[in-house]
Amino acid sequence: MTSADSETELPERTESQNEEHASGIESHVSRTGTWIRLAVFVLLVGIISLAYFNFRDVLTLKYLATQETNWRDFASQHPVAIYLIAFLIYTSITGLSLPGAVPLTLTYGWFFGFWKALLLVSFSSTAGATLAFLTSRYLFRSAIQSRYGERFAVINQQFEKEGAFYLFILRLVPAFPFFLINVVMGLTTIRAWTFWWVSQIGMLAGTAVFIYAGTSVPTLQELSEQGAKGILTPQLIVAFVLLGTFPLLVKKIVNRIQNRK
Structure with a gap:
């Protein structure tokens, strides 16, 4: 040789x-x-x-039903404190990428009602996502780009052209884990403001579906009085149908948009 x-x-x-x-x-x-x-x-x-x-x-269900009444009374007397605590809890869970966001969304829908829960979850989930996004950007971006600079240069070029659209699709279609999108987006050159408003809009429809499912769950007092038969309501059946068909519907819409492009 x-x-x-x-x-x-x-x-x-x-x-x-x-x-x-x-x-x-x-x-x-x-x-x-x-x-x-x-x-x-x-x-x-x-x-x-x-x-x-x-x-x-x-x-016990009877005891919890009594406590539910007390919780709702307290929430009506101290709405600002309750909403602030709920906002911080949800933001912390999503910002730290901890499990429990979906059950918490359902719980907020059940406790606060549709519109109040929708506003609360929508803004707190986006705040948590932005927190994880900024953490990824300032802790890991420089190290990743120094090691994989050429590869990320190509990715960043694509995001400069259609980054907002790609992020919107990722938020709209629940095919990728919530925390993974936040972390990966932090490694790109997409602006924090763009990340925030696109996430806010993109996650709204999916959030509304889960909130509606939460509002479909009967109160503990109703469950205590009616038993297991009080769980299966027409509203809850509709909620399950929406949860099952929403991802498929969104996927079809996204495919049509991409085909037109």
Whole structure:
């Protein structure tokens, strides 16, 4: 083998080694994220189990129905405090990418009603998404771009042209995890203001569907009086149909838009 051949093959080996190194880093990050989520899940299970064994005597439907009345009375007497607390809770969960956003959305719809819950969840979810977006941008963007600069240059060029449209599609179609969109968008050159308003509009329809599903759940007082038969209402059936058909409908609309382009 000549020295010229050796010099020609050296960059190929170096590039291969870099790819293996990058793959190792991605694998390590993935494992770390998995362990963190597992730890959070175990912690939540532990808290719920501890609460159940300590308060199982009072966790009856009749008792909870009585407490629901007290909660609603307190909310009507202190609306600003209740909405502020609810906003901070939802923003924290979405901003830290913790599990529980969907159950919390349903709960807010059940407790606050459709329009109040829609405003609350819409703005708090976007605030949490923007928080995760900015965290990703200022903590990870420089390191990622220094390692994968050429690849991200191509991605950023595409986002400069149609970044808002791509983000809108990602928000509208629930095909990608909420937290993943926030983190990945933070690595691009899309502006924070654009990220905020596109997310605000793009997530509105899906949020409305989940809020409606939450409002379809009967109150605890109704469940206490009617039993299991009080759960299955026509409104709840409609809500389940909407939850099932909404992603399919949105996907068809998006495909038509892309075909026209």
